[in-house]
Amino acid sequence: MRHRPLFVTALITLFVCFAGSADVARGQQPVAARPAVDVSTAPATSIPDAPVAANQQSANPGTQSTPDAPSTTDLNGTVTDENGDLVPGATVVLEGASPADRQSQAANDNAFFNFPGLKAGIPYRLTISAKGFENWVSPPITLAAGQFFGVADIKLKLAGDVSSVTVYSSTEQIATQQVELEEQQRILGFIPNFYVVYDSKNAVPLTTKLKFQMAYRVAIDPVSFVGAATLAGMDQGGDDLNYPLGAKGYGERLGATYADGITDIMFGGAILPSLLHQDPRYFYQGTGTVKSRLRHALSNPFICRGDNGKLQPNYSSIGGDLISSSISNAYYPPSNRGAGLVFGNLLLSTGEREVSSVVQEFVLRRLTPSAKDRN
Template sequence: MRHRLVFATVFVSVFLFLAGSAGVARCQQPDSSQPAADVSATPATTLPDAPTAAVDQQTPSRGAKPPENDASPTDLNGTVTDENGDLVPGATVVLEGASPADRQTQDANDNGFFNFPGLKAGVPYRLTISAKGFENWVSPPISLTAGQFYGVSDVKLKLAGNVSSVTVYSSTEQIATQQVELEEQQRILGFIPNFYVVYDSKNAVPLTTKLKFQMAYRVAIDPVSLGGAAFLAGIDQAGDSLNYPLGAKGYGERFGATYADGVTDIMFGGAILPSLLHQDPRYFYQGTGTVKSRLRHALSNPFICRGDNGKLQPNYSSLGGDLISSSISNIYYPPSNRGAGLVFGNLLISTGEREVSSVIQEFVLRRLTPSAKNQN
C-alpha cells in the first residue's frame, strides 16, 4: 500500500529525530568519569575592571567562526499580498545588503512568491517591494544565520493614496503549478518526500488533472519510494510474511509486490480518482487551534477531504484508491494469500496507517521539513 511506504518513512523520520535529540542531550551532560577541578588549588586573581561582556565580544573562542564568515548559504523568501490577503503577482522585490554588490531584484511569481537563495549569513538585508497602485513596502533590517530558510511574513501592500481599488488577474492553473513546485521541494530531513501536504492551506488552489498525475508520478519514481519498498520487503522477508519462498527469489517477489502496491495506490488514490471525482488528494495542515481540534482534523483525514470546489467531502478518492489497490494485488499475490480477507484487511490497515501518519504530519513533520518551516 502507498501508506505502508509513507508510514515507514514517517516512522524512520521520527526515530531519527528522537535519536538526534537524545544524542544532543547526552552531549550536554557532564562527564562524571573526569575528576572535578580543584578550585582551591588555584589562587584568587584580581581581574581588571573592564566588563566581562566586552571581553567576550572582543575575544572570540579559539576555532569559532563569527556568523559573517560562515559559508553555509541562507534563503530569504516570502509571499506578497495586499491588505485583504489577496496575492499580488508580479510585484517588484528589491533586496539590498551592506554593499552595492549585495543588491538583487526579482519579480514575484504568479503566486506572489519570491525567493533569494544563497545569501550570506550575518549580513543585514532590507527588502523594498513595489507594485502598481500600491505604496512601497519596506522591511526592517533582516540578519540571517547560516543555513536558515527565512520566511518574511506580513508582506501586505497598502493601496496608494489616489487609488480606490486594484484588480489583479492571475491564472489559477499558474498559481497551482507554482504551489506544486514548492510542495515538491518538501522533504523530511531533507531527503524523504513530503509532497502531499499543504502548509499554506489558506492560499491553496485546486490542482489540475495534469498536476495530480505529475505529483503521483514523482512520488512513484522517487528513489526513497524504491528504498522504502526494499525496506518493507526485507521486513516481510524476515517475518516470512505472505507465502513467497525465502531466499533471493522470494525477496525479489516481495519487493515487486510491495512496490506494485504503492504504485497502484498512489495512481488510483492520488491521481485517477481525484481527477474523476474532482477531489484534492493532499493533506491540509491546520497548525493552529487546540490540540484536540488539530487531532480531530488529522484523524478525519482518511474520511474527509477537500473538493476542487473548496468544500469538504467524503474522501472517496483515498478510500477507493486503497480498495482498488488491494483488489489488484490479488493478481500477483500468492494464491493462498488472495481473497476478500486480503482486500478488506489491507483496507483497514491502510486506513489506520493513514490516521497515524496524519497525526504525525500535524504535530511533528513540519519541524523536520526544512523548506516548510517558514511557510505561512
C-alpha cells in the same frame, strides 16, 4: 497502501529523532493567491524603522558562522497589502553593500519571492513596488550563514489617489506554484512530504495534470523504493505471505510491495481524484484544540476536500486501496489471494493512513525545513 513506503520511512525518521534528541521528542509555504482580490482604501506610506532580526530564533546579526557552516543563505517573503491579500507581480529589488549585490525580480503568482545564494554577514535592504501602491522599504537585514530567512509583515499601502486595486491571477498558475512548493517539502530534508498542504485556507484545486505529476513524483522517488525495501524486509523477517525465504523470496516481496505502492498512488492519488474531482492531499489544520486536530487527522481516510472546496466522502482514497488490493491478486502467492487479501489490505491501509495523518498533524511540520521556515 498508497503511502506505505513513505509511512515506513516516516516511522524510521521518528525513531531516529526520538532516539537522538529528547528535545525533538518533546517538542503548510508562502500564502497562496486567490484568483481575484478587491483591495479597499488604505492610508499612506509605511516604512518600518525597527531592524529585522537576521535570525528569528537566535537573533544576533553579528554571530560568526562555524567553519563547517555554509557561507550563503536565502532571503524570501510574500507580498501582501494591508488587508492581507496577495500582490503577485510586485517588483522586488534587493540591494547590498555594493552595486554588484543588487538584484531584482517579480513576485510570482503566489506573491512569493526568493533570493538564493546571498552572502552572510552583510546588510541587505528590500524595496518593493507595485502599481497602485506606495513603495515598501525594509530596514537593514543581516543574514546568518546557511539561513533560510523569511521577511514577515510585507504590507503594501495604497497610493494616496487610489481607492482600490484588483489583482488577477490564473488559478492553474497558482496551483502550479503551490505544487512546486509542496514538492520541495521533505522530512529532515530527504523524505518526500509532498501530499500535505500547510496553507489550507488559500489552497486552490489541482488540475488533472498536477494530480498525475505529484503521483509520478512520489512513485519514482528513491525514498519510495527505500521504503518498499524496508517494508519487504520487515515482511521477510515476519515470514508474512507465502513467499519463499532467502533472496528469491525477498525479491518477490520487494516487487509486490513496490507494485502495491505504485498502483495505489496512481489510482488513489491521480486517476480517481481526477475522475471524481477530489483533492488527494492532506490539509494541515495546525490550530485549535488537540481534540479538534486529532479528529481532523483521524477523519482524513474517510473525508476529503473536493475540487469545489467542499468536504465529501473520500471515495478516491478508499477506492484506490480497493483497486490496488484487487490488482495484487494477480501477483501475490495463490494461497494468499482472494477477498481476504482485498479487504484485509483495505483495513491495514486505512489504519496506516490514520496514523500517518496524526503524525502529519502534530509532528512532521517541525521536521520539514521548507515548511517550518515559511512564515
